[in-house]
Amino acid sequence: MVTWQSLSEQAQQLSWRDRLLLIWQLVRSLGRRSAQVQPPKARSVLDVLQPFVGVGDGPADLSTNPAYLEGYGEPRSKLSDHLDQDHQH
Numbered sequence: 098m099v100t101w102q103s104l105s106e107q108a109q110q111l112s113w114r115d116r117l118l119l120i121w122q123l124v125r126s127l128g129r130r131s132a133q134v135q136p137p138k139a140r141s142v143l144d145v146l147q148p149f150v151g152v153g154d155g156p157a158d159l160s161t162n163p164a165y166l167e168g169y170g171e172p173r174s175k176l177s178d179h180l181d182q183d184h185q186h
Contacts (some may be wrong), residue, residue: 108116143150 108119111119
């Protein structure tokens with residue numbers, strides 16, 4: 098069995114030039130292997146939740162609720178008076 102220790106001992110017996118060549122070959126080999134491994138594709142929250150989109154029932158638009166549009170287009174003072182009345186009940 099080949100171990101790091103046995104490889105290290107064999108590498109120490111090589112000339113410095115052969116050691117550099119060995120290191121260069123290892124780096125190239127690892128580079129090719131890492132290039133073959135594709136990282137997982139980044140997914141957005143919408144991608145993750147896509148199976149659940151449209152599952153629930155509800156209004157297609159908030160404007161279908163008349164209370165939601167109550168006070169729309171009125172000056173802010175009237176709108177805040179209306180909201181204050183709602184909180185008093």
